Amino acid sequence: MLREIVFDTETTGLSPELGDKVIEIGALELINHIPTGRTYHQYINPIREVPEEAVKIHGLTTDFLKNYPRFSEIAYDFLNFIGDDGVLVAHNANFDMKFINYELKHGGFDTLEKHEVVDTLEIAKSKFAGARNSLDALCRRFNIDNSKRTKHGALLDAELLSEVYLELLGGAEPSMNFQSANDSLNKTFENHSVQKIYESRHFKTTDDENKNHEEFLKNKLVNALWLSDNH
Numbered sequence: 001m002l003r004e005i006v007f008d009t010e011t012t013g014l015s016p017e018l019g020d021k022v023i024e025i026g027a028l029e030l031i032n033h034i035p036t037g038r039t040y041h042q043y044i045n046p047i048r049e050v051p052e053e054a055v056k057i058h059g060l061t062t063d064f065l066k067n068y069p070r071f072s073e074i075a076y077d078f079l080n081f082i083g084d085d086g087v088l089v090a091h092n093a094n095f096d097m098k099f100i101n102y103e104l105k106h107g108g109f110d111t112l113e114k115h116e117v118v119d120t121l122e123i124a125k126s127k128f129a130g131a132r133n134s135l136d137a138l139c140r141r142f143n144i145d146n147s148k149r150t151k152h153g154a155l156l157d158a159e160l161l162s163e164v165y166l167e168l169l170g171g172a173e174p175s176m177n178f179q180s181a182n183d184s185l186n187k188t189f190e191n192h193s194v195q196k197i198y199e200s201r202h203f204k205t206t207d208d209e210n211k212n213h214e215e216f217l218k219n220k221l222v223n224a225l226w227l228s229d230n231h
Helices: 052-058 071-082 093-106 120-127 135-141 154-168 178-188 207-220
Strands: 003-011 022-031 034-043 087-090 117-119
Touching (some): 003 052, 022 071, 034 071, 034 154, 071 093, 087 093, 087 154, 093 117, 093 120, 120 154, 135 154
Parallel strands (some): 087 117
Antiparallel strands (some): 003 022, 022 034
């Protein structure tokens, strides 16, 4: 079973080392590339002012966030949602992982450095070199409705990203084409922990084995489908 957590964050700025904080996390669960309906969403009080230029991007003001819990108060719930086996999927993953790991480390929690991370931006760049590969651009490329995305929002962006991710793997219905999805993963992530799907194998049987099988069907089974004239 392949379990993946598609997630996104919103922050007060670009650098946790300079005091910027995570102010929203949105995540959803995929099992074998199929959404399970399990989601995680949390606004977070950064205990600092949210700069106006950041508010223009995500709309999250200092006043709106002031009554929400701090990151240290939601860390356990977030980590429990990810679990020990969750492969993390994000767009421009280095940015999100930098912030999450900084917050976890300085809050006294284990970081996510041991988790496998898939960066959809890097996949898109390898597939569409030279093209615009923002989340909005990829939604347009794959005809994914992003009309509700008037501003950045972590959960909505994670939901849109999950659709983009499945398209990047080869199509939005991987359950109907396991081999295609598996081949796409193997080509994209050499170290991705995906169980290989093998083609069916055929074995030659002897005349005696065929005779014994036919006698078994005649003597042991009632109305065997294999012996039906309509088969």
